[in-house]
Amino acid sequence: MTAQESPETVAQALRHALVGDDLPDTFTLLGREWDLHRGVFPSTLSAATEVLASIVPYPPGGSFLEIGCGTGVISVTAALHGCASVTALDINERAVANTVANAERHGVGDRVRALHSDMYTALEPVDRFDTIFWNVPWTYVEDDFALSTDLHSAVFDPGYQGQARYIAGAHKHLTDGGRLLLGTADLGDRERLDAIAEEAGVRVEMLRRVRRIEEVRVMEYHLLELHAR
Template identity: 85%
Template sequence: MSDTTEEGETMTFKESPEAVAQVLQHALIGDDLPDSFTLLGREWSLHRGVFPSTLSAATEVMASIVPYPLGGSFLEVGCGTGVIAVTAALNGCATVTALDINEKAVANTVANAERHGVSDRVRVLHSDMYTELDPAERFDTIFWNVPWTYVEDGFALSTDLHSAVFDPGYQGQARYLAGAHAHLTDGGRLLLGTADLGDRERLDALAEETGLRVELLRRVRRIEEVRVMEYHMLELHRK
């Protein structure tokens, strides 16, 4: 594994939506999936119908490099199994709010917060982006490990799990950027986790439209089953 803080040229890799859909189908109905997994030296519950956090190194990498606001408030969009939200609480965040559009993911995150003794600091909401937040709520850090696989507008999200890996036309990321600053404290940080499977040019264009610029904070490479994956931690700043 290697990582760097220097911005450099990044090649965008293409991933077949059909291949991803097969993985999602297995996560929904595969009889061989366990009900728990080990990650970051801890055991985590896995509910059927939630994107497994060990299909790639993404969750482990992001959970390890997110700059958590120690003693502050942390908001995670798209919490999945809850690994990052729970890790935020275990790493010193005073309050954590976790959002997911998938009700099964909400229940999974609640279970893992209870499992690791941080239920008093982790609130989990069934929410489409920021919709269930109070308009006045503000957070020191907002983070989303976004769906990477680019598909065009109109692509059908046929199961709850599809939204974990597909963001048609990057509409979700556009909403994430446009709505975030209404929920950031003064000096708060807006972060986005992605990979070289994402469309960085499109993301930069969306940021530009929202009056933001994108900074690469960390780059982490992992050797995975098919190829070397490159994960990116990005921060978005007002111009």
């Protein structure tokens, strides 16, 4: 069964993590120090970023596209793992600047290009990638739920429309044999995700499942691969 949290609980946790002058502007993850800009999803809010950054199969010498780069931890890690080129997109302009800062900080600014983009819109039709990945906002809310701040877009996906667009638009930007990956958690609505994938003619495979003990519960993070049927 999927354990789910109410939007109110999630919004409260978000506020708790973000309100206050004492929010640090750096954090440590994966043995590195990272810049955290205000208004960008903090990559240490849960273990999702750390877990997923550690298990994504980055294409060595290949091209990697990250949707929703946030602070840039996953895009920078892809470059550090030997991807020849990384494109990092986010609907939040502050996340784009944050990713540029972290790519510079870790010496991969020449291989990570970060662009402001609603899903794939900033890409050229010819842009193709060996791997496309998104650590999704897994909290399902109704279609009319207001994304009142950039941070709401980082955790809530009204009607799972974002994930539907992610899956439907990917094939135009994958190389032959390219891989479409999605990072989520047991708090996500897997039944809805499967229905979206089914509609898009895509089969969902669980690549990796990682359990982590967190402050108040055991969380389970899922790395999925989406295969054209």
